[in-house]
Structures are given as structure tokens and as C-alpha cells.
Amino acid sequence: MIKLTMPDGSVREYEKALNGFELAESISKSLAKKAVAVKIDGKIDDLCSEIAHDAKVEVVTKESPDGLELLRHDAAHVMAQAVQELFPGTHDTIGPVIENGFFYDFHREERFSEDDLEKIEKRMQEIVDRDEPIVREVWSKDEAIAYFKKIDEPYKVELVNDIPDGEDIRIYRQGDWLDLCRGPHLPSTGKLGKAFKLMRVSGAYWRGDAKNEQLQRIYGTAWTNEKELKAYLHMLEEAEKRDHRKLGREMDLFHLQEEAQGSVFWHPKGYRIWQALEQYIRRRLEESDYVEVKTPQLLDSKFWEQSGHWSKFRENMFVVPDEIPSTEEDAPVLSGEAEFMALKPMNCPAHVQIFKQGIKSYRDLPLRMAEFGCCHRNEAHGALHGLMRVRQMTQDDAHIFCREDQITAESVAFCELLQKVYRDLGFTDIAVKLATRPEVRAGEDAVWDKAEKGLEDALNAAGLEFEFAPGEGAFYGPKLEFHLRDAIGRTWQCGTLQLDFVLPERLDASYVGEDGGRHRPVMLHRAVLGTLERFIGIMIENYEGRFPLWLAPVQAVVTTITSDADEYARESYEKLRAAGLRVELDLRNEKINYKVREHSVAKVPVILVAGRREAEEKTFSIRRLGSKDQTVAGRDETIAALREEALPPDLAPARSAAKAAE
Incomplete structure (x- = not known):
């Protein structure tokens, strides 16, 4: 009798050994349909794996974090299969799961193009439609080396050679294609679904070493369903719009060179x-x-040696030699107790x-x-x-x-x-x-x-x-x-x-x-x-560059519609500065719509527009960033309101408390 403990603590008894699929089926037909792997005593394994002893078990579905990682792993394999079907002679190397997706490294003389990615993605969808069973095989080391030499896969030969003698060599076969892998994998390619997308190609070195051959790395993303994929792609679009390097240029905040x-x-x-x-x-x-x-x-290396950072972070530290005194007279000036200093x-x-x-x-x-x-x-x-x-x-x-x-x-x-x-x-x-x-x-x-x-x-x-x-x-x-x-x-x-x-x-x-x-x-x-x-x-x-007023680099711009308002604008600018606001003055002879658009691109929160009427009435037409509406308010009232709004949260406790309560 085998006793299996479920995630909820309940115990199920079975008269003989069974595999992960049989376990799922014994619980419910719907679970068996969704099952992609089994976890035995905390270790995830193929659904076909046998459970022959008392254990803590869990049926893994692709909706779970473990299932999603498995799905991404299989997406890498399906991509490698698609590449080798479409481009014979391409050598595959390794294809791990990464955050939000996967990649696979290939050796191919010709460069992969964007059009190639579309072809590969389409072939991956065809492989999913074939619903080819993914079958685990265990080979000897000699058998694996001989096979990969025969089909001219030198990178796989190197990987197999690195596996310790006596250790099982796991091979996973899907249709006519197979790969060296520890696993586990989905039961079939159909379980992968089609919520995946190939993203880009980049260069990489074999095993991350610049001394080795250069490879081509194809990145992809994979998700449980189309809704999740669309949400992720939308997030990437938003991230591109919000890229701090792009906004940094537009807002004139910083640069790197x-x-x-x-x-x-x-x-x-x-x-x-x-x-x-x-x-x-x-x-x-x-x-x-x-x-x-x-x-x-700059500190003496002895401090980093004593602390333990020297042995752990030495390669990531900027180190300079410390000059050793040549005479006793130099000793008070130059330390000869250490060979190195480090930033x-x-x-x-x-x-x-x-x-x-x-x-x-x-x-x-x-x-x-x-x-x-x-x-x-x-x-x-x-x-x-x-x-x-x-x-x-x-x-x-x-x-x-x-x-x-x-x-x-x-x-x-x-x-x-x-x-x-x-x-x-x-x-x-x-x-x-x-x-x-x-x-x-x-x-x-x-x-x-x-x-x-x-x-x-x-x-x-x-x-x-x-x-x-x-x-x-x-x-x-x-x-x-x-x-x-x-x-x-x-x-x-x-x-x-x-x-x-x-x-x-x-x-x-x-x-x-x-x-x-x-x-x-x-x-x-x-x-x-x-x-x-x-x-x-x-x-x-x-x-997205739209800082709250207290953090905005330029909190307001005073600009004019006509030169008749220039003197009023200058006077207002000085009053705003005296109130402690970060303000700019724009008296250029340009159309007001052009100036408003330019300051909006620079993410200025408040644009204070002055024309002849505003100058006469001591008011502003106020435009807020992101709003098409404008309001008219008196100058003194506007300055007082902006001064209050521009207070940092710790200096405006009442406003901070109100915001926290929202």
C-alpha cells in the first residue's frame, strides 16, 4: 500500500505504484486533462514518472508557477525543433527558461532575420497542432556521444562529455526530433498552446565565454493563455513609451556617453x-x-579583506596600486602597509x-x-x-x-x-x-x-x-x-x-x-x-515623466501670447521664483500652440499663459499637463495654490494624510 499526501494535507492510499497521469485521473477527469507534470517530495518530474513509495505529491497544471516554467522550457525546445526543420544544418546548443520567457542559442552561418522569426513562429504553431508526444529516453554516455557525433551536433557532444560518468543521460524525443535535456517536459507539444511570441535575435558566446564561438540567440516569451500574452506585450509597449533613457533626452535630464x-x-x-x-x-x-x-x-584593501568583500567582490571592484614609500621620510605621507587601494x-x-x-x-x-x-x-x-x-x-x-x-x-x-x-x-x-x-x-x-x-x-x-x-x-x-x-x-x-x-x-x-x-x-x-x-x-x-509638482524639475512655465504681455510675464516670473517655485520664462515670438506643445513634451506640469487681457486683469490662463481644458485664475491666488501644491509630502502633512486616506 502506498500513501500519498496531497497539498491540502489529505492522504490517498493506492495498492500499487502509479504514474503522475494516473494519480491525476484518480482525483478527477478534469485534473487529468489539465495535468502537465507531477511533483514528488517537492521535486517536479514528468507526468509519466512512477510513484512507488510513500510521498508528498502534487499534480502540476500549466496555470501554476511550476507549470508556466515547464511550458516556457518546452517552448524553447519547440522553437529549436522548428529552427532545425526550417534551416537544416543549424546546430542547436542550450535553451533555458528566463524571466517571462525563454531563449535558445544556435550556430548558423547566416544571420536570422525578422522574417525568419515569423517563419519560425509559424512552424512552432504547426508543431503544436501536430500534438507530438514528448517521450523521455535514458541513454548511456557512449550511446549519446556516438549519436550526436553522427548527426553533427558538436555542442551536444561537448555537453554530454561534461556529464559525470555513470549519470543517466536523458533524451527527450518529440516526433522525429530529439534533444539532450534533464527535463521534465510536457506530455506532448499540443499542451504548449499558442500563447507565445518570438521577440528578437541577439549575439551570444558559447557558454558565455568571449573566447568561444559566437552564436545567435533567439528570445521568446510564453504564457498560459492569449490574454496573459497580450497583457505582457501591452506592458512592453508601455515600458518602451516610458523608457527613462528616451524621456531623459526629451526632458533634458541626463545623458551617458x-x-x-x-x-x-x-x-x-x-x-x-x-x-x-x-x-x-x-x-x-x-x-x-x-x-x-x-x-x-578610496580605502586600503585590508578593510575589504577583513570584511570578506575582497574574496567575494574583488573582480567587481576598481583597484589601484598603492605607492610604497621609497624612504623613511616618505612614510608619514605614503602608506606602505598595503599593496592595493580600492574604490x-x-x-x-x-x-x-x-x-x-x-x-x-x-x-x-x-x-x-x-x-x-x-x-x-x-x-x-x-x-x-x-x-x-x-x-x-x-x-x-x-x-x-x-x-x-x-x-x-x-x-x-x-x-x-x-x-x-x-x-x-x-x-x-x-x-x-x-x-x-x-x-x-x-x-x-x-x-x-x-x-x-x-x-x-x-x-x-x-x-x-x-x-x-x-x-x-x-x-x-x-x-x-x-x-x-x-x-x-x-x-x-x-x-x-x-x-x-x-x-x-x-x-x-x-x-x-x-x-x-x-x-x-x-x-x-x-x-x-x-x-x-x-x-x-x-x-x-x-x-512617465509626469512628476508630482514637488519633484518636477520645472514646476511651471510662464509664457506669452503676445509681446504686449512680456512685462507682466517677467514680473510674474519673479514673483513665482520668490515663492520658491522652479519656474521658467518663455517670451519667444512663437505661436502659443507651438509653445504649449513643446513644454508638454518636456512634461512641465503647469503652463501659465498670459496675453493682453491677463496682463490687464492680473490673471493667468492655466493649462495642466495631460488636460485639454484651461482655467483662468488670479495671479496671487495661483501662486499661493502652486506654492502649497509644491510642498514635499513631509512638509505638507495634511495633504499627505488626505492622500493616504483615499
């Missing part, structure tokens, strides 16, 4: 957004009793050095130390992406040095601060993950147990729902990840809180306890925005 790879040239308008955001965060930190510090860009990729070791100056008492804790720290990371050229992935970045970084009994209170306070900031910046949909110990880590398991429990207790105390992210913690401690959802449904991981018992030990930080003895502080690494460059990029796309 080859001679400063991964570093941003902020233009005056873009830097106004930066300053408004930084000043806002600084005020929030002051409310929460943080102290602000400034630490060096800091993060601020934590430097903050520990400040903490260690002087004797700290338990009464001094918690010490909340913040820095808008400029850091550098040697990201690969191919990974750089506008403001989203840079080499020079500024973090709204802080480290909280506290006692163990203060962990929960400090963590809860941080969660409240983060939620308040995100709400003020227009983000209300936030998901929280608790990332636990990675395979390679520093510190004893007992310390990790304590740290993980500390963060879990803090989340429960804060009343926040969360999910676990096993193995995704930092190498020195577990962390909370805060994922915000933007206006078109994308998620971004920005805020973080990391609980660290390791670094204070490694860098010898201590305080005097109530007992007079020496104790190690706990270190909470935390950031709300993360990287300012990236967060501004996210905000540009979230708002």
Missing part, C-alpha cells in the same frame, strides 16, 4: 529631481534620529571605522549612521543599462549599530520609515521577502539561526506579510527585500534591511555593556531607495 561608461552626466533639470529627492530623504532621516557622515572613496563598492566597512573611534557605551546604542555614499562597482559593459545599472552610484545607505535586544524595535521602525517614503513617492504595492542563508556564507549556523529568527520576528511585529527567499541572503547575514510594483505592473527590488552579526566581529567593533564588559554590536545594513540613480530611473518610468 562612451567615455564615461556607467557614469551619469546629470543636467540641471535632472539634478533638480536628485536634489529634491535627497533633501526629502534627509529630512525623513533627521525625523528618525539618524546622524549623517561622509567617508572616503569602495559599499559603505559598511567605512562606517565601522567611524563607530570604532572612541569608546561606545550600551547607552549610545542604537547609533543610526547614514550616508549618501558614492560607490563604484565594475559592472560588465553588457550589463550597463541607463540609470538602472551603473558603475558609479549613490546609495541612501545607513547602518544601525544596536544591541541584540534592540533588533526588533529598530527593524520595525525601519519598515515603517520605508513604507512612509514609498507611499510619499507614489508606490503603495510592496511585497516583502525574507532572504535566508546562501550556500557560501560567513558565520556559524547558530548565528544564522539567530539572525533569521530576528528578522522574522521583526516582520511579525511590524504586521507585514512576507514570503521566504531561500538561499538569497547576503554572505554575512539574512536580509529583507522590499519589492515595489510600478504603474504598469513591473516589480523592482529597492529597499533592503540586512541583519549582520559577522562584520562587527571581523572588523573588531565593540561597545561597553551594562556589565562593564566588551560586547559586539549587531549591525543592520539598510537602504530605502537603494541607489538614487536607479530609483530616479524607476520614478521617471513610473510617472
